Amino acid sequence: MKKGVIFLFAFMLVGCSPNRNENNLIEDRTVLEEQTELAVSNFLNRNRDHLDFDVFCMLEEDGMTIEVIVDDVSYTFTCSMAGDVISVARSDGNRFDLRG
Numbered sequence: 001m002k003k004g005v006i007f008l009f010a011f012m013l014v015g016c017s018p019n020r021n022e023n024n025l026i027e028d029r030t031v032l033e034e035q036t037e038l039a040v041s042n043f044l045n046r047n048r049d050h051l052d053f054d055v056f057c058m059l060e061e062d063g064m065t066i067e068v069i070v071d072d073v074s075y076t077f078t079c080s081m082a083g084d085v086i087s088v089a090r091s092d093g094n095r096f097d098l099r100g
Helices: 002-016 020-044
Strands: 052-058 063-070 073-080 085-090
Touching: 020 052, 020 063, 020 073, 020 085
Parallel strands: none
Antiparallel strands: 052 063, 063 073, 073 085
């Protein structure tokens, strides 16, 4: 009987403790979002506070996509886990002129 009560008490404590893995995932995602915002603002040569960031979407272990609205044009950026810009798409169909 005593072992059963101790087991039940220990089981309840484990069930009530916060999930450390979940907290780490949330912290990792927050850091990745901040890195991505900085990479996008640097790419666009704009102040981070003047950009409208929306819809962060994790891509498994590959990075994330993020939508940004600049001057009424929606951009979709794909960024690596390091926060580097991999690709950019514009909703208006125009392309970036990357020629020098």
